[in-house]
């Protein structure tokens with residue numbers, strides 16, 4: 001039953017505690033508090049020194065199977081060009097087999113080294129499920145489906161259901177289905193995914209939404225770069241009718257959005273859409289570094305917080321960011337939104353992500369009974385605000401896990 005001492009403890013569910021102690025037992029947090037001078041010292045106490053102890057972070061959106069693409073797509077302000085490039089690379093991935101598998105292993109290790117306790121991982125191939133399980137990384141693996149032609153919907157769904165039936169049970173990994181985006185998934189396929197999820201007691205889903213101007217144009221008027229791309233690939237559906245609405249209204253009318261759905265990016269969301277998502281309990285996942293590098297634009301971080309919507313954070317894939325450091329996403333959010341309290345940014349990378357993925361009974365805060373998946377971040381001497389320090393840019397060298405879990 002180890003007892004730890006640390007300069008700071010950030011429970012997230014309550015304000016930071018200075019000169020703190022924490023006791024764990026068999027992988028769970030037992031008790032914690034402020035140490036007064038002369039307090040009893042346990043024999044097996046471990047003094048962690050000038051560190052801030054906080055819950056391991058939750059990366060609510062990444063694509064670990066794309067890790068082999070690290071450094072292959074330069075930063076751009078042409079989002080449609082970025083999409084074309086990633087489709088080309090995805091088509092090549094079969095010829096990079098060994099490199100793809102090695103990059104998945106490396107990415108999971110890297111995520112752990114940056115203090116990640118759980119991930120929401122998008123996969124088209126399901127290749128990440130076994131490595132995530134073997135590394136003991138709690139994950140919701142979203143099997144992502146694409147298909148804009150309604151006539152393909154049933155076949156896409158049946159194939160996916162068969163693949164999921166073949167997946168072995170896991171202590172760490174939960175599998176579910178996710179439509180890619182409104183410009184790549186037909187209303188028929190959205191409907192089938194929705195119906196399949198409702199039959200499963202645990203049913204999270206995720207969709208890329210409000211990411212680019214081309215998506216907004218397609219839904220408003222049925223024209224633009226999304227349509228041109230689908231036509232080029234022979235995947236346009238001439239029976240599809242533009243809903244003449246924004247992306248949130250489009251999916252809400254289909255009955256797709258609720259408190260078990262994560263909508264990713266939201267760079268283009270307007271105030272009314274954020275209000276609607278807040279009322280539905282839907283979580284927005286922001287990936288600010290990726291949005292800037294792909295040309296999607298800077299996400300409206302202040303508007304997200306002002307709207308009261310649930311907000312989690314993801315790195316997106318190594319195709320668009322240089323590393324899986326969620327602290328670097330917090331640093332980017334701080335740059336975009338200097339007026340938002342650091343406490344709220346930290347909440348988005350911990351409890352909000354844990355809640356969105358359904359891991360909040362075990363992760364996301366320091367509270368009695370939760371798992372001891374805790375990290376210690378080395379502080380740079382005296383810091384006037386520990387929360388502000390944690391959103392100012394933290395590197396892997398500063399991070400250690402305080403237990404084996």
Ligand SMILES: [Zn+2]
Pocket residue numbers: 061062063122208264316317
């Ligand atoms: Zn993504």
